[in-house]
Amino acid sequence: xxxxxxSIQQISLTAPPWTDDNESxxxxxxHPGYALQMHQAESFINELLARADARPASxxxxxxxxxxxxxxxxxxxxxxxxxxxxxxxxxxxVFSVIDFYTFLHRTPRGDxxxxxxxxxxxxxxxxxxxxxxxxxxxxxxxxxxRADGRVTVxxxxxxxxxxxxxxxxxxxIAVSSLDEKRINEIAEQxxxxxxxxxxxxxxxxxxxxxxxxxxxxxxxxxxxxxxEALINKGAxxxxxxxxxxxxxxxxxxxxxxxxxxxxxxxxxxxDYYVVCNADEGEPGTFKDRVLLNSYADNLFEGMTxxxxxxxxxxxxxxxxGEYLYLxxxxxxxxxxxxxxxxxxxxxxxxxxxxxxxxxHLGAGAYICGEESALxxxxxxxxxxxxxxxxxxxxxxxxxxxxVINNVETFINAAKIAxxxxxxxxxxxxxxxxxxxxLSISGDCERPGIYEYPFGTSVSQILADxxxxxxxxxxxxxxxxTTLTADxxxxxxxxxxxxxxxxxxxxxxQRELLAMVKNFSDFFRHESCGFCTPCRVGGAxxxxxxxxVMVGHATQLDLEEMKNIGxxxxxxxxxxxxxxxxxxxxxTLEKFPDIYTARLANRSFEPAFDIDAALAPSRKIxxxxxxxxxxxxxxxxxxxx
Amino acid sequence: xxxxxxxIESGKKPRLATAALCGCFGCHMSLLDIDExxxxxVDMVEFDRTPLTDIKTVGECEIGLIEGGVANTENVExxxxxxxxxxxxxxxxxxxxxxxxxxxxxxxxxxDCLEEVYLNGIGVVDPQIPDDxxxxxxxxxxxxxxxVVHIDYFLPGCPPSADTLWTFLNxxxxxxxxxxxxxxxxxx
Ligand SMILES: Cc1cc2nc3c(=O)[nH]c(=O)nc-3n(C[C@H](O)[C@H](O)[C@H](O)COP(=O)(O)O)c2cc1C
Ligand code: SF4
Ligand code: SF4
Numbered sequence: 001x002x003x004x005x006x007s008i009q010q011i012s013l014t015a016p017p018w019t020d021d022n023e024s025x026x027x028x029x030x031h032p033g034y035a036l037q038m039h040q041a042e043s044f045i046n047e048l049l050a051r052a053d054a055r056p057a058s059x060x061x062x063x064x065x066x067x068x069x070x071x072x073x074x075x076x077x078x079x080x081x082x083x084x085x086x087x088x089x090x091x092x093x094v095f096s097v098i099d100f101y102t103f104l105h106r107t108p109r110g111d112x113x114x115x116x117x118x119x120x121x122x123x124x125x126x127x128x129x130x131x132x133x134x135x136x137x138x139x140x141x142x143x144x145x146r147a148d149g150r151v152t153v154x155x156x157x158x159x160x161x162x163x164x165x166x167x168x169x170x171x172x173i174a175v176s177s178l179d180e181k182r183i184n185e186i187a188e189q190x191x192x193x194x195x196x197x198x199x200x201x202x203x204x205x206x207x208x209x210x211x212x213x214x215x216x217x218x219x220x221x222x223x224x225x226x227x228e229a230l231i232n233k234g235a236x237x238x239x240x241x242x243x244x245x246x247x248x249x250x251x252x253x254x255x256x257x258x259x260x261x262x263x264x265x266x267x268x269x270x271d272y273y274v275v276c277n278a279d280e281g282e283p284g285t286f287k288d289r290v291l292l293n294s295y296a297d298n299l300f301e302g303m304t305x306x307x308x309x310x311x312x313x314x315x316x317x318x319x320x321g322e323y324l325y326l327x328x329x330x331x332x333x334x335x336x337x338x339x340x341x342x343x344x345x346x347x348x349x350x351x352x353x354x355x356x357x358x359x360h361l362g363a364g365a366y367i368c369g370e371e372s373a374l375x376x377x378x379x380x381x382x383x384x385x386x387x388x389x390x391x392x393x394x395x396x397x398x399x400x401x402x403v404i405n406n407v408e409t410f411i412n413a414a415k416i417a418x419x420x421x422x423x424x425x426x427x428x429x430x431x432x433x434x435x436x437x438l439s440i441s442g443d444c445e446r447p448g449i450y451e452y453p454f455g456t457s458v459s460q461i462l463a464d465x466x467x468x469x470x471x472x473x474x475x476x477x478x479x480x481t482t483l484t485a486d487x488x489x490x491x492x493x494x495x496x497x498x499x500x501x502x503x504x505x506x507x508x509q510r511e512l513l514a515m516v517k518n519f520s521d522f523f524r525h526e527s528c529g530f531c532t533p534c535r536v537g538g539a540x541x542x543x544x545x546x547x548v549m550v551g552h553a554t555q556l557d558l559e560e561m562k563n564i565g566x567x568x569x570x571x572x573x574x575x576x577x578x579x580x581x582x583x584x585x586x587t588l589e590k591f592p593d594i595y596t597a598r599l600a601n602r603s604f605e606p607a608f609d610i611d612a613a614l615a616p617s618r619k620i621x622x623x624x625x626x627x628x629x630x631x632x633x634x635x636x637x638x639x640x
Numbered sequence: 641x642x643x644x645x646x647x648i649e650s651g652k653k654p655r656l657a658t659a660a661l662c663g664c665f666g667c668h669m670s671l672l673d674i675d676e677x678x679x680x681x682v683d684m685v686e687f688d689r690t691p692l693t694d695i696k697t698v699g700e701c702e703i704g705l706i707e708g709g710v711a712n713t714e715n716v717e718x719x720x721x722x723x724x725x726x727x728x729x730x731x732x733x734x735x736x737x738x739x740x741x742x743x744x745x746x747x748x749x750x751x752d753c754l755e756e757v758y759l760n761g762i763g764v765v766d767p768q769i770p771d772d773x774x775x776x777x778x779x780x781x782x783x784x785x786x787x788v789v790h791i792d793y794f795l796p797g798c799p800p801s802a803d804t805l806w807t808f809l810n811x812x813x814x815x816x817x818x819x820x821x822x823x824x825x826x827x828x
Contacts, residue, residue, distance in 0.1 A: 556790065607787035610716055613779040616750050621771035628777050630716050 031149055033074040033108030041078035044071065049086060058087045059398065061097060061380030065104055066321070066361050070172070074108040100382040100528075102156065102364030103172070103321050110140075110151035112190045117167040119158035119283045120518040121441040121504055127166035130183050131155070137187040151190050157366060157522055158283040159322045162441035162504070163209050163448045171196055172324045175203050204325065208290045209448035212464065214435045215427055216412060217295075217451050219419065224342050226301045226417035227308070231350055235309045239265070242413055244421035246433035251277055251369075251406030252476065252500035254432070257413060260403055263393040265310045267401040274306045274315035274355075275378065275397060275404045279362055279369035281320060282477035283522060284502035287437035288407040290449050292319070292326050295411055296333045300357060302410030304342065305417050306403055307355040315357040316397070318374050321364050330359055366526040367576055371404045373528065384530045385574035406500070408437055428454035432493035440465045442474075442505035450503075454493040458483060461492070467505045472512060472591070477502035478519035479579035482586040513549060513594045516583050520545045523580035534577025537568040541584055543607065551598050552605045558595055562588060643792050646702060646728055646812050654702035654813055657688040659722060661715040662742045662782060663708025666799045667733040668692075671705075673802035681806075684813055698722055703812065704729045706791075707799075709739040710783045714776035723789040728812070731791045732805070734798040736784065741798075743782040750780045793818065797827065 032040070048064050064083060068075050075098050084091040098104045116122070116131045131142070135153050140146045143154045161167030164176040170186075173196060182203065189199055210217060230238050243258035264272060276299065280288040291299060303315045319327060334357055337343040347353040360378055362368050368377045372386035375397050396402025405413075412434060416424055424434040432454035438461065441447045445466025452461065462470055473483045475492070476499035483490065483497075490496050506512060524542040529535045544561050547553040565581030572578045588595060610630045618628050648654050660668055668691060674681065689698040698704070704726030710716055723729055734740035745753050759767040785791060795808060804824045811818050 604790040606789075608783065610779070610788065613781065614713065614777050616780045617754075617777045620751050620754055620769055621777065623771055623773065623777065625773040627713060627773050630713055633720060 031108050032072045033076050036072065036076035036078045038078050038082070041076060041082045044068070045079060045082045045086060058089055059378070059380045061087060061089070061094065062101070062363060062377060063360060063380070065094075065098060065101075066363055069104050069363075072108070073111065073113060074105040077106070097380070097382055100365065101362075104363055108145060108149065110145045110149060110153075111193075112151040112196075113169075113171050114151060114153045114186075114190075115156035115159075115169045116154070117157075117159035117161060117165060117169075118155040118518070118522070119162055119165075120515045121162040121284060122158075122166040123514070123518065124442060124510070125165045127178070130166060130178050130180065133180065134183050134187060137184065138190060150193070156322075156364060157281065157526060158285075160280055160286040160289050160320075161206065162284050162286055162439065164207060165441070169322060170199075172321065173204060174206055174322065174325050176206055206289070206293070206325070208294055210290065210451075211440075211446055211448040212450040212452065214451040214453060215423065216408070216415065216435050216437070217449075219415060219423070221298065221301070221415055221418045223297050223301065223337070223340065224348060226305050226414040227342060227348055229417040230305050230308045231348060231353075235265075238305070238417055239309050241421045242416055245416045245424040246421075246428075246431075247409070247412055247416060247424060248432065248494060249406055250408035250412065250436065250500070252282070252498060254494040254498050257405060257409055260393055260405070261306060261309055263391070264401045264403045267394050269401050271314075271398075271400040272307075272310045272312035273397040273400055273402040274303050274310070274312045274357075275374070275402055276303055276315070276317045276410055277369060277371065277374060277404055277406050278317055278323070279320045279366075279374060280323070280407075281366035281369040281526075282479065282500050282502050283519070284439060284441055284474070284477050284504045285500055286439040286441075287449055287501045289323060289326070291407045291411060291437070292323065292330060296330055297337070298411040298414050299407055300334065300337055300343070302405075302412070302414035302417075303357060304347065304355055305414060306405070306410065308347075308353060310401070310403055312403075313354050313356075315355060316378055317357055317359045318362060318368070318378060319359055320362045320369075322362075324361065327359060327361070334359075365528075366522075367528045367574075370574055370576060373574070374404065375402065382528070384528050385576075408501075429493050429495060431495045436492055436499070437501050438492070438499070438503045439501050440503045440505070443467060443470070443507035443510065444505045452492060455491050457489055457491045458497070459488040461503065462488065462505065465505070467507070469508045470505055471508045471510060472506045472515075474504040474506070474515065474583070475499050475502070477504075478522050479575070479582055482583060482590060484590050511594070512587060512591055513545075513598070516587050516594075517545050517549055519583040520580075523576070527576065527580070531571075531573040531577060533568045533571040534573070534580060537564045537572075538577065538580050540564050541568075541581055545584065547605075547607065548595055548598050552600050553595075553598065554600055554602055554605050556604060558588060558599075561585075643818070644728060645815055645817070647815065648702060648813070653684065653686045655688045655699065656685040656690070656703045656705070656809075657698050657701045657722065657726060658690040658692070658705040659698075659707070659718050660691065661706060661708035661718060661736070661785070662711035663733060663735040664741070665691075665707070667707035667736075670733075670799035670802050671805050674806045675802070677806055681809070684809070698725045701726045702728065703809075705732050706730065706736050706785055707732050708735045708785075709742055710779065710785055710788050711742055712776035712778050716779075716788060719785055719789055728792045729789065730793040730795060730808075731785050732795045733800055734796060737786075737794050737796050739782045739784050743784075746781045750778055754778070796825075 048067055065075055068079050080091050080094045084094050116127055135142055138151055140151055140153050145152045159167045161176045166178040168175050239258055247257040248254040278288050341348055343356050345354045365383050367373045368383040370385050373383035377383040378397055392402045392404055428434045435451050435453050438450045440450055458473055475481045475497050520542045524538045527534045527538045541561055541564050544557050547557055561584055565585045568581045569578050687693045688701045689695045698721055704722040731737050754769050758769045
């Protein structure tokens with residue numbers, strides 16, 4: 001039986017440890033983030049490394065860094081050097097990983113590190129005002145630790161609490177349903193230095209919020225029954241059953257699951273891996289949150305069945321950092337399964353059926369949901385998407401054949417193992433068997449989780465969730481499809497609207513350009529930076545969207561957005577860059593008025609305020625002569 | 641949007657102006673690299689303001705070639721002046737197109753740049769930041785020229801090769817759509 005993996009839960013939900021003695025207010029000199037001595041760093045790293053992990057040591061780099069970050073609210077430089085030496089990698093590699101992940105920092109954050117979720121749905125629920133309010137009461141500048149080191153207040157990408165937002169993370173732990181009262185109370189707790197575990201428990205309550213169940217959420221299986229089915233039917237028969245069921249990946253792309261498993265099974269190797277993609281980073285998606293909370297056994301069952309079919313001994317659950325709060329319960333479920341003989345060696349008494357699962361934490365990077373970037377991240381590296389081929393089923397984690405599936409996919413597979421192919425076939429359409437979990441948020445009366453048979457129309461869904469006066473629906477997240485009212489008869493399925501499950505509703509009162517800007521900000525921030533079309537194109541489009549927002553854009557700028565967008569679609573290295581301009585391009589086409597209404601009445605407008613750009617130099621030189629100014633000259637510079 | 645095509649009254653030579661903003665003059669050197677074809681160019685166009693003629697003010701022109709990015713007040717003024725006077729304005733070279741090498745200072749505060757150069761740099765004597773009104777004031781960042789005025793064509797390269805410039809000018813003057821053989825847009 002394997003040792004339980006090292007786990008973050010061993011470090012409790014307090015504010016960082018050095019704040020517990022009430023005397024010391026951490027300052028530049030005393031904060032361990034700046035002042036951690038070499039011998040202290042060494043003993044802490046020794047402790048970390050002593051927790052055995054099955055991976056090659058450097059593969060755990062990101063996990064170690066997450067733990068160090070949690071301990072010191074940053075990665076002190078001394079720990080970088082010790083860690084680099086122990087793992088036999090250059091320090092520069094450690095720094096590059098730190099700089100890649102949003103939740104890792106070189107310099108200390110506040111003792112309370114508060115991150116507001118920045119999805120458009122949080123904004124629609126008033127997060128901006130609450131953010132401003134908290135900064136104001138705490139006297140803190142956005143993103144900058146307060147002088148006494150007590151607190152930082154900042155933004156982060158969608159935290160998956162869209163149905164009960166606005167949401168935030170405090171020291172990595174999710175807090176939902178923010179309002180003015182709660183913000184005031186949070187400020188109080190921060191000023192009083194109340195350790196997080198003494199904050200009112202109901203602030204941390206995240207509801208499942210399941211509004212509609214269909215077969216997947218209703219038809220329960222007994223723990224172990226899918227594994228028994230595998231043992232009784234045999235791997236080949238079960239794989240055929242999954243094939244016949246028509247199960248396709250639920251992460252968005254819809255690749256046939258059995259085909260993936262078979263490719264992997266047919267690749268000759270000495271090791272195989274099963275990986276579950278629980279990164280759930282697509283803005284507006286939160287169904288995996290609910291599955292991980294209430295259907296974890298089914299998920300692990302599905303992963304174990306997959307392991308039995310492909311011959312894997314090891315599996316990883318890649319859990320997004322935003323779902324840290326789910327980790328403890330997930331570890332417990334794994335432990336119970338080990339105790340029940342459903343994980344570990346000789347599963348259910350089958351000689352040689354050995355399989356165990358580790359949880360690997362992400363650290364705030366949307367790109368790590370892309371499967372090859374996820375593998376890089378699992379190997380402890382920066383999440384830069386790989387070239388394909390080779391595909392993960394041939395050369396995946398640590399170069400071994402690997403199956404990666406979404407949470408929902410594995411749960412479907414587990415249930416197919418028990419109920420058979422027809423169970424899935426009975427719901428859905430020809431090309432899309434079964435059901436899909438939708439995460440519904442935005443302008444509707446009943447946001448939450450809705451399970452629908454594939455083929456359900458958008459209008460049906462809107463009616464069910466209590467959406468009225470709907471202007472647009474964004475299906476499949478920031479990277480997805482913007483639907484106008486005349487497209488509400490389209491349906492959710494791979495033949496029509498493929499989706500990972502995000503479904504955001506915008507009523508007639510909403511300024512759609514705010515959505516476009518929010519998504520464009522998101523992609524600019526989340527681009528991994530590897531390729532130019534996405535890194536630069538995303539920034540240029542974002543600048544132009546901002547130019548439209550402030551009323552300075554011209555028709556030429558709209559043309560430019562189309563050019564850049566289409567280039568990004570064609571030339572980006574991975575799906576992130578290829579889909580990043582979608583919202584801009586689609587709204588330019590379907591909602592041109594939201595742009596044209598804001599165009600400047602000129603043929604050309606500079607990209608920046610030229611005179612303002614001279615202000616710093618004026619100040620430095622103390623000049624204010626006419627030559628130190630540039631007048632605004634729209635007409636003269638407008639000669640296209 | 642399609643870039644504009646040049647139309648010239650028959651029997652008239654198009655006027656050509658060029659200017660270097662914040663660049664290294666390498667793009668102008670590249671133009672000179674057309675070698676003896678410069679004599680043909682003299683037949684093809686009438687030179688207006690350009691360092692080649694040393695004419696200091698720009699008149700009404702068909703074509704304006706701009707090297708370099710926009711880094712200070714003078715760059716803004718020259719560029720606007722060119723836009724006012726040139727039917728077709730072309731960004732020539734990486735600095736004009738992207739900001740190029742000078743834009744490497746964009747990583748830093750303009751104050752830090754000035755202090756490094758005029759106060760703290762090695763070998764600085766009589767350290768002081770120049771404040772004479774005759775000296776063009778620096779913008780806080782170096783910008784590509786299309787962020788200040790509308791630009792009709794972009795010729796990338798550092799510098800674009802002589803053949804690229806030659807091909808471009810010929811096609812433009814002949815009223816053709818601009819197209820380059822692969823060898824002219826292949827950069828390694
Ligand atoms: C930028 C990007 C982000 C992605 N994020 C996720 C994600 O958060 N969760 C997920 O399951 N799949 C995500 N995917 C899709 C995965 O690459 C992969 O297709 C999926 O995990 C395969 O599992 P499935 O076949 O079960 O859907 C993402 C893809 C891209 C391009
Ligand atoms: S498209 Fe974007 S996210 Fe993907 S590899 Fe290129 S830069 Fe990275
Ligand atoms: S593009 Fe290159 S050659 Fe031209 S001015 Fe800039 S640095 Fe000089």
